[in-house]
Every structure is written in structure tokens, then in C-alpha cells.
Amino acid sequence: MALLLADARLPGGGHAHSASLEPALLGGLPAADVPAWMAGRATTVSLVEAGTAVVASRVLAAGPVAEDDGPAALAAVERAWAARTPSQALRDAARLLGRGYLRVARTLWSGHPAVVAVAGQAARHGSVPRAVVLGAVAAASGLTPADVVRLTVYDDAQTAASALLKLEPLDPLVTARWVLDACAAAEPHVPRVAACTTPESIPASGAPQTEGWAEAHALRTQRLFRA
């Protein structure tokens, strides 16, 4: 399951995104610093996404989410994520990815209560971010919390690595090493993030410079990637 979700060939709209890399390079990050930047993401913003997905998955697996406090609990997870993602541009991009991912989820796990609950949330309140949809996919498919965390970290690193090849001339095998290094950097955090159960427990490890670059990027007329 994790393999399917981690495969860039799964058509969820991810190929138009650079995991904040294009904004970073246009904002002045030297290409030589990209591996350190990737490891930095793996231990900060990726863990916010991962924790959000883990908690959403637990909320959705816990119960009759379609009733009473279900939607409120899901909304609380989304609020916690939004509070940890101050950039409007990044929140918009994550919600766009969430819509694409929801298409995948609705097609592959149609009728599963977790997917139905998130689709309902999206229909009532506007698009939900990708991390929350991933939580629904995890609940529907039985993905373990640790797998959710590793998948999130890997996907972010691999997205940036693929985007870099479009933005800078480079041997693709060089970036494959960087992806492994980024995942290794996140590994010590996996148990802690996989253990998150409440919105308050989601890591609040932000990256203000990334937020700033994302805002500047959203105003450009020349860009290859959505964010």
C-alpha cells in the first residue's frame, strides 16, 4: 500500500508541485545547499504533515465520524494543521493536492467510511489538505502510523528531488542519495510522530523562510511548479 502511494506514477496531481523547492531556489537558496535543505524539511515541515495525517487517521478510524462530533474532530485536526502552516500559498497548494488525492481515494476506496467522511468535509467546508486525505487513505487501507510518517517524509523529499532535475542540471542518481539521507534524518523522529493522537500533539516545527519564499513564488508569472 505504501509503495503504491509513494509511486510518482499514481495520478494525484503531484507532478506539478516541487515541495517548495522552486520557491526556495528562486528565493536565493544555492543549489549546493539543497541536500541540507531537504534534511531540514524532513525534520520540520514534513513532520507537521506526517503528524496531521497520523492524527486524522486515528480520528477517522475511531469512529462514526459522520455523526455528531466526528466532523468537529476532523475540523480540529485541520485547524491544528493550518495553525502550523502560516503561509496561505502553502495552505492553498496543500488543499489543491488534497483534492487530487481525494480523487484517488474516492476511486480506489469508494464507500469506505473514512473516505466518505473526508469527502463530506470537503463538500461542506471546501477542500481539505493532502495530509488529512492521507489520514483517510491510511484509515481505509490499514496503513500503519509509522508507514504514514515515512511515506510523508519520502514523498516530500522525492518530490523536491524530481523537481530539482527540472530546475538545475544534475545527475539524477545524485539526488537519489539525498532522498535517502533526508529519510534517514527523519528516522529518529518516526516513533514520536507516529504516536500522535490529538491535534495538540502534532509537531509544530515550522520553517519561516520556506513560508516566505512560498508567498513570493505565488506572485510570480514565470514558474514551472504550482508551489
Add this chain to the structure above:
Amino acid sequence: MPENPILESTALPRPLRLGVAGPVGVGKSSLIATVCRALADELAIGVITNDIYTDEDARFLRSAGVLEPDRIRAVETGACPHTAIRDDVTANLLAAEDLAADFAPLDLVIIESGGDNLTATFSPALVDAQIFVLDVAGGGDVARKGGPGIGRADLLVVNKTDLAPHVGVDVEQMVADAADAREGRAVIALSRSDETSVAALRAWLLGVLAAYRDGVHVAQDPGPMAPHFHADDDGGGILHSHADGDHTHAHSHG
């Protein structure tokens, strides 16, 4: 963020989605402007552009003044315009849903591909019908060379026929070559300054729209690749096409 109902569950009536593909510089944006001008009075239209590096095409169309600026949206393709209309159409599909929701009721959403090569065609998951555009300035032999878009798009347009005398191309021959390659499918020789050709384009589009609304239009897939040859080590090889369902083979198309 606007309220966003899941539009896919309400399959019809949604606007007809028309793809416009073809190599760089053949006049795709200009053709779309021509369509908008010819039909703006009777159809509610939205346009999505897939530029590679910029939102240039969207800005060109907005500046042409043929539609309200908000009805023209640009999507990013991550430097993969081919992927965005074929292998992962998500970004375009979401943009088409947004246009349809924001300007309901729309009759037609036109999706312009990023100028790509002769093999780029739209997935039937994204568009109901597609136009493949060539121009006379690209050379009279291009239509004869064929390819999925030239051979099997719903309509082939040979554009900029007014330039033919200047580039030494015999338009009639080029159209005849195209008609041969297409086994009778529609071909229009177009110049935006030739009223008769614009009327033919307009009539074709209204015909497709009517068939779509009557539920008798079936989206065709031109196929991702033209028939091509794979050599093997013994000096032999096989000729095959990906349009015939033969997709399980051990080579990469890059």
C-alpha cells in the same frame, strides 16, 4: 477558497471539454481566440492554458479581449506538459471543475495543451473531444508523417493557410495528405482571416456540442504513440502501436 462541491459525482450536465493540442507555434492560442470570437454570443466558454514556463498563453488570451479575464485560467505542469494532459490530468481536471462551478452554467471548457511534440494527445479522462493543430509554416510534409494526433484527433486543423504562398506549401496537397492519414476524419484548412474557414470550424464545434448533449458523442482516444518499430539484436524487430491495446512490453518510451 470557494465552496467546492465534488462535481465528479454529478457527471452531467457538465460543460463539453475540448482539448487543443499541437506543436509549439502552430497557433493554438490564436485558434482558441478565434473560436471564442465566433461563439461568444451563443455559448458560455471558459479556457484553461497549460504553458510550460509562464502564464503567457493565458495572458495572450486575456489581452485578446474575447472572454472575461477570470474565465481564462493557467495551470502549472511541472515542466511536463505531456503528463498534464495524458498520464496525470489531475491539475487540469480540477481547474475545469473550478471553472464550471465558478461560471455555471458553462457550455464549453477549452483546454490548451502546452506546445509539445507530435505525440502529445489528450486523455479521454480529461477531454470529450480534441483538435490537433498544425500550420503550413511547419512544412507541407508534417501531415504526411502522421502520429496519433494527426491521425486520430476528432479534428485536424491545418492553420495559417494565408501564409502558404510565402512558405512554398501547397495547402490542397497538405490537406489531402492529412485526409489520407486520417481515413476520412475531419480536416479544416484554417486562416483566421478567412471567414469561410472560421465558419467551418464553428459548425464543427457546434456539431460536436450537439452530439455531446444528445448523449451520442463518444470520447475517442487517439492513442499515446504512433505505430513504431523496435529493432532486436538479430537485425529483425517488430512494428507495433500502443493504440491497439498492446501495452505490456518491456521497453521505455522515456
